[in-house]
Amino acid sequence: MGDDRRVETTETAPPTGREAVERAALGMFEEQGYAGTSVRAIAGAAGVDPALVIRWFGSKEDLFLRVLSLTEKPVPDLTGPLDTLGERLVAFALAPGQRDVRRDLTALVRASDSSSVRSRLRQITRTLFVERLVERLDGPNAELRSHLIASQLGGLLQSWDVAEDQNVAAASRDRIITLYGAALQALIDPPVE
Amino acid sequence: MGDDRRVETTETAPPTGREAVERAALGMFEEQGYAGTSVRAIAGAAGVDPALVIRWFGSKEDLFLRVLSLTEKPVPDLTGPLDTLGERLVAFALAPGQRDVRRDLTALVRASDSSSVRSRLRQITRTLFVERLVERLDGPNAELRSHLIASQLGGLLQSWDVAEDQNVAAASRDRIITLYGAALQALIDPPVE
């Protein structure tokens, strides 16, 4: 603060104060997880006193939830033909450009011992997938099927992350898109009785 | 050891020493997670000095991995007709009797910031599902498909747990078995080119 003269046009102004804390926190939470990141380390990286972090953001968990809200993150494109939506969803989830989102979701899942984090996770799943999927699905149980599709995507992301360049991750992305896309498609297509 | 006289017949002998620590640790890790469970609390519940827990088991993480190895847990029955295996796998995963296994897997996933825990998770997935599935699947990419089926099951378990008696968990188990079973079936059936 102090010399924060509100030059709102420049994008690359070196962050200071609260913003520096938020950026440092996001990066460290993504890379080392919640438990592996200390408030002291965040404060050090941001050039700020540790006590200020608590004073500004309430608690470590509040800062975590604020910084991992996943707002302003890209959303999957659900337009286009329904009968190939499965593959497009998998391709979206595994796209290189979605790496940060994957890491954010991983960090959230691994911190989900806390019920606040679980609640945030539900909210993200709902706004990112379920609410938008349910409007496109035909047939019965559209909402449940949307939830289950989101579950499938969550499972894929978790395996992709846990695999660590073996097993699943070692397979060609295209093959996974084809195979797992078909599995998603089984819940996208209206169920036949 | 010392007074461990190998009375292998009695099942209900009140656990003492190391065994009391292991039981207390398992229960507390399942219920409150890794971070939420302190060595001091485990020692207190087991009636043992906290320093002994470390001395006996090496570290908190070593104790966690030892107690959550998921050996001697029931394994899904993969025999029977292939064309309904999807539903049977979902039914197995969601069965009330599998609650402890679900909680164990949840605890592991939530502690998977640690690479040792991720490694254990891979091992469990492999021995519980992949190795046994791959022998039953026909068609190409049997191993990858087995991994992806395990991913689907992992995603379902995670949602089931995060949902907390809303959304997914609120739906009738039978409907989930039907719908998600069909999604698993898409990877069980040999892919058509």
Place this chain on the structure above:
DNA sequence: GTCTATATACCGATAGAC
């Protein structure tokens, strides 16, 4: 008001006495 410095109450782990 904003921030600095300090205090409290935990944690996992260890050294060393008995």
Place this chain on the structure above:
DNA sequence: GTCTATCGGTATATAGAC
């Protein structure tokens, strides 16, 4: 083998300087 005492670490809260 067992346990006491303690170390360095953590998150969080507050008193008080500027």
